[in-house]
Each structure stands twice: as structure tokens, then as C-alpha cells.
Amino acid sequence: MTPAPTAARSNPSGARAPFRQVRLRKIVGAPRPYSNRNSRNLLITTTFALVTIGLMMVLSASSVELVAAGESPFDTFTKQLMWAGIGSAALVVCAFVPLATYKKLSWLILLGSLAFSLLVFSPLGVEVQGNRNWIGIGPLTAQPSEFLKLSIIIWGSAILARKARLLGNWKHMAIPVVPAAMIAIGIVIAGKDLGTAMVLALIVVGLFFLAGASPKLFVGGLVLGTIGILLAVTSSPNRMLRISAWLDPAAEGTAEGLGYQSAQALYGLAGGGVFGVGIGQSRQKVNWIPEAHNDFVFAILGEELGLVGALLVILLFAVLAYSIYRISKRSRDLYVTYVSGAILVWIIGQAILNIAVVTGMIPVIGVPLPFVSYGGSSMVAVLAAVGVLISCSRATDREVSSSGAPA
Structure with a gap:
């Protein structure tokens, strides 16, 4: 028996998917038997391949400075391994939470995440390099805005x-999503974290695109966003x-001032050549790129593994x-479409921003490379x-199974 048609995907109330979603699905083609299970396996395999590479690069990038100290x-590797x-564990839990539970608790998840983010302005708040977007409890620190991304999506x-x-x-279309998004972005900007605020804005834009927002709404959002960034x-x-x-970048003093980190990152990428200098052999990590295991870990990766590794x-x-797109297109539930599509925009959009910063294509804005950069909050959140994507996939399996098609 062939799989159920997906051209008229709907939410439980029977609303049709926006036309642009139908066109996107036609590009890839009709789903084959077991394609959702294969997509889920591909998602898990790729995720942990990136996590493994990240752990390896965090160990390489941080070890020399730790020994010097x-x-x-x-130490840093052990912490990242713990996170x-x-x-x-969070992935497994989220994977087995029914999709209906996410819908039912969505308001609670959002309000809890907003309250958690406000803690950065309490005595628990910690300022790091001018940004007050951390909280500290004993030896542990957390960045609440990382979890705000997922809560906005859900x-x-x-x-x-x-x-x-x-x-x-x-x-x-705009209410109540836009007011809530502005509150969330406002909290993050108040903590002086423009990079995370831009990722949140990107997620909201992705949600509106998937929902079929009119061009006028996009133009209005673009104008407001541009004004906000300029301010x-x-x-x-x-x-x-x-x-x-x-x-x-060639101005006098730039390479020694705020352009120092970017300049050293480019030296590292250039020095790696095609095949790299070898794992653990980076020269830029030795007191040249500050905290190389964080947002600029891609530069160390490019130096040690070369163009091939990058x-x-x-x-x-x-x-x-x-794999995320395949999970999205397999379902006829609009909630699955929006959740999986917005997570795709978040993870891939943030990866593009990070790599663009490291390669000098855009100014430094401070966003981690998902799964790869050091950071407990980012690792747990992504x-x-x-896990939420796997829950979406499992819900689709039940949906397809009930229609008599193979999952």
C-alpha cells in the first residue's frame, strides 16, 4: 500500500498547508516507504557525528591553555562531555514526550522560559565580557536564552x-506571536546579547514563512528588525x-584591537590548507585566538583538519x-511542519551565522556553532x-500507520 498523500497537509482541524509548502515538498518528491524512519536514523547519526567532532575539537582547542595555567x-573537555x-538524556526525554503534551503545555513552557531568562537581572545574574546573559548557581552557570529559542518554537x-x-x-498572524517574540528579544537585548536576539528573530521569521505570512508582514518585520539592530x-x-x-580590517591597529580575534581566525583557516596541520597541532590556539574552544572553534577545526574537515x-x-526536512514533509499535521521547520531554521541559521563570523563574512556577533562549540546551555538546548524532532517523527509514524501506510 502506498503512503498517504501529503499535498494537502493539515492540522487536526483540517486546514490546508500554505501553497509554498506544497511546492517545497514537490521538489524532493513523494515519500517512499520507511522514509520517515530512515530520516529519523539519519538525524540521530548526523547529530552525534557533530557532537563527537565538537568534543574532539573542544579538547584540542582548550588543552594547551589549561596546561599553561x-x-x-x-578539564574543559570533561565539562563538555558532561553537558x-x-x-x-534531555533528547531521550523529549523524544518520548507525546506531541500533544507539547501543545498542551506550550504556554507554560514559554512563560517558564521567559521567567528563567529574567533571572539574569537578579542577584544570580553573571556578566561575561559585557553581556549579562548568564546565571550562576555555585560552580554551575547557564544561559537561559538558549532555552528561550526552543520554547518560542514550541x-x-x-x-x-x-x-x-x-x-x-x-x-x-501577528497576535500574539509578535508581542511575545518582542518581549523575548527585548529581554535578551537588555542583557546585551545581540547575537542571540538575531537568532530569535530569525526563528520567528521562519515560523511566519512556514505559516504563509503575507509579503507586507515580512516587509514590516524587516523594517522593525532593521531599526532595532541599528539602535x-x-x-x-x-x-x-x-x-x-x-x-x-586593514586599518591601523585593527588586527591588535577588536579585530584581533577575527584576524587570528583567518590566519588559522589559511594555515590549515587543504588537509590541515593535524589534530592537536594548531598554532593559533596557543595564546593567539582567545577562548578558541567557544565561538571560534571552527577556525581551529579548519586549521587542524583543513578545508576537507571544514x-x-x-x-x-x-x-x-x-533529515529534518524529510521529517517535516512526511506529516500532514501543521504543528509538525512548524516545529520541525523552525528548528531547522534555528540550527542551520545559527551554524551559518557562526561560520560567517569566523570566515569574516559578517561582523563578530557571538553565536556558538551548534553541537560543536563549547557551552553547556547550547549543547543541552540543541x-x-x-528530541522534539524525534517526537514529531514518532507522531508521524502513528499518523501514517493509522492510515494503513508503512511508517
């Missing part, structure tokens, strides 16, 4: 899927100097995107998101 070369374990998708028949009216940049002397360093990581992200 008289500490164990495995990868916690994230894997909540926004539930709202848009529930209002699917009303989305032809821009007011129903955030011009209100910060540090950000203005970073823009200047990016626009004129392209392999990019290919893995492309395969990850394909692995939890993969």
Missing part, C-alpha cells in the same frame, strides 16, 4: 497551527568599533537539514530540540 588538559551526556507553532484557518488576516549597534560603542573593524562539517549540517 597549571590545570588538567581535560553532552545531560543533553543526550509555543509559536502551537498558536499558528491552532489559528491556521484565520492566518489570512495579518492580525491573527542596538549605535547605542553600544563596542559594537560600533566591531563594525568599523569589520568594514576596514567542508565535512558543513556537509553534516546540510545532511542534518535534509539536543533537546533534536
